[in-house]
Amino acid sequence: MIDLRAALLAGAWALFAAPIVQAQEASADSPPPVTRLEQALARAYDANPNLLAQRGVLRSTDALYPGARSAYGPQVSVEGRHTFSWDRTQLQSGNYAAIGGFASTATLIFTQPLFSFGRRFASEQSALAQIELGRNQLRLTEAQTMLSVIRDYVFLQRDRAVAEISEENLELLSRQLSASSARFKVREVTSTDLQQVETRVSLGRAQLLNAQGNVGASQSRFVQSTGALPGTLSAPPPLDPGVATLDEAYAIAEAESPLIQAAKAREKVSRAELAAARAEQYPSVSMQSTGGYGTVTPYSNTRRTTELRSAIVVGIPLIDGGSRRARIEGAEQANDADWRLLDAALRDTRQAVAEAWNSWRAAGQSVEHFRMAADAARKAYDGAAIQEKVGARTTLDVLDLARDLLNVRTSYAGAMANEYVARAALLAAMGRLEAPLLLPDLRRYDPEINFRNQRWRGDVPLITPILSGIDSLPVRDLETDRAYRDPSANVRSGSTVPAAQP
Template identity: 35%
Template structure:
């Protein structure tokens, strides 16, 4: 962990303080600001983008099978032969014989037809790349979902801390009032003890709320890259949400990144089946070579011989012990598994949409219930305090009424948070929780830009395209072409700050 990030996380722990004060920047921070920050700097998202760029290179590597190869080789040889003295006396040979030679060669090879092997590899690579783009969408949605949840958690816990602080203040005043009334004999020691017990419990709950806020702030810092300051209310997500769950199912079936990634995986494995079958087909290539050779020392160019060769090679596989047939069967079964997993993934997506939608409906209903609960609890607490003043209620009744009011306020805060997170979960399952929908004014990362640059790069040759056409069209069986899928158009207007309520006119 870097020192800067460690410092931010430590600051997230200690910035709450005993009174729950939060260090805030000069301007209030919005959810759009947090998402933009994470979209630019989140390490998980950055790593996935680098992974996708690495995956783009498989396209170039696959197409290299249509491109020529050129190599240069050189060799220098020195030999020494020693004859024993006894052999010299009998045969009259020299004792030492030396020799040297040097050769330099240039070889060129160009595939003409690979039987569809390279075409299948290129199709598989393209499908893998499209699958990687969907995985990048999935990671982006996950990161944005984490930001949304962390943002909502911090706001919930800040509000919960405020409620706990008010509760401690109210109970502190209640204890002072109980002590005063005990001094004049209006209540007993039991009433005072009850007030003391409730105040101690409230102080303990305040400490727990401070700790919870510190945890939420650390989660926010980990997702966004900086500590939260003064957070504006969450903007509405209604412009992205469908009116019915059936429409949510339809959108998810077309644009969910996990489902689309599995469909591209099936395309890739289908291309690999064709590639395995192409191993039975012959290959055609042309080769040429140029070799120079002669003595290395003394160097004399006139003593060097030159040899040039040119040949066309046709290679026909006949028998390899059943290896190719086994690979074909293996590829077919892998494609069957990928095809079946499409339905598995579709059911998982529908399950995610259903669960998220039900959570959203329940949270919305809970918001209305808790609002009514808070209204009634506030009236009950105020009435109980007034009735205590005339002797109709006990101290315990007042304490219970205050506790019910605080619990109702906490439930209302949690319900609002749950509703917003559930809405984000629905959008994530549908495939709409993306930066282009939420922060359209920010620069968007284009996963296809790097791929477009690799289309013609170092190693490309002009005759590569006609060879690719021959290799794909003459292949038996035909090589499947990868099919990209349409992307849902961005939905305006993006996250908008909540409307500012006009101040009520002051009476004159």
């Protein structure tokens, strides 16, 4: 995804990408220093602890579905007993008869659920919705990770550039101090002129120390997000959001944003839980069979008996003190809240898209102006330095122009960093800041692989699909996305950045 402006900005980055702090020597067991943004993104995608942890959470969530499907299958248990019994019976006054002994019994219990009026199907759909929620939470974590890596990479480049600019500014002021000192000795400038230069030199040293401190802080954030030290960082590759208008960005975000998709999945989870709570009011049907092998009497193992029993059991809830009604009301309110949060997710996504869009357009248009300002400030300073030697400019004039040059060059480096990060933030808000989209050759982590391995582990052939289909009949739709209820769902904040001037 390459556009002309991105290509121009990538070239401009080369002017500020040279570091002033060399990366530390890597030990034998440490990864090599990162020098390209593509390397940083690939390392984070493969080894970032937060991202790896979220993938593990999703894999654990995948197990919910076979667990829910297993409720359709038979349940078989065996119970064995070895008991001692002793009884004494009074036959007549003062005359007792006692009997005692050991006996062993074994019972096989078989239960096959048949119909639950949607309880089990609701649990099955809840599991699927939780998996969908987990996948979108993984996408959010991945987007946040990629955005952090891009921001840390670009801001480290910016801070290194600012430190280099500050060092050049200090060298410039130091030369000015040397020249002013020589001129003071021959009485061409006053002591006030010399003190003004000395003041700016001290200020320049402080600015350089602060800039170097910012480089160290940025490097620590870089290591935290990538797990590797930075080397000599090359200019980041062009990054094209792929949209020409804010409305296009809105449309993509509403279809692909993981924040909105996660909110939809969360609403489906609570909707399924509401359906399960409502199904508790209705009967449940199951088949139960038992087989027993034991003794005729509980006092001896000498004579044995075998028993087989089978029944269709219908359980009908009657009175429970209002606990079912309370669960239903609680589930209704929880689902209504999740439905409202869907509207909130839409607002949050649109706000993030609009903010990133305006930041991108504003920074993009300001970069060229900062570049021209930096060129003009350089020429103004060089001209003033020459004019000062012939007395046409004062020392203060030259110092002020040196300060302007420092400020403009620093702002130029910051504008380029902000423009690139705003592009990445816009992609993240739209749901497209994913490593495989940024790096087509990267091996993608596919959550569907683990789910396919887990999916059918709870099934009993023929029985589970048939009973699942029957149990779904009383349940209302649990799979479609709910419509937005927010009256402002059709209100979109526009761009306040004016069109680029020729």
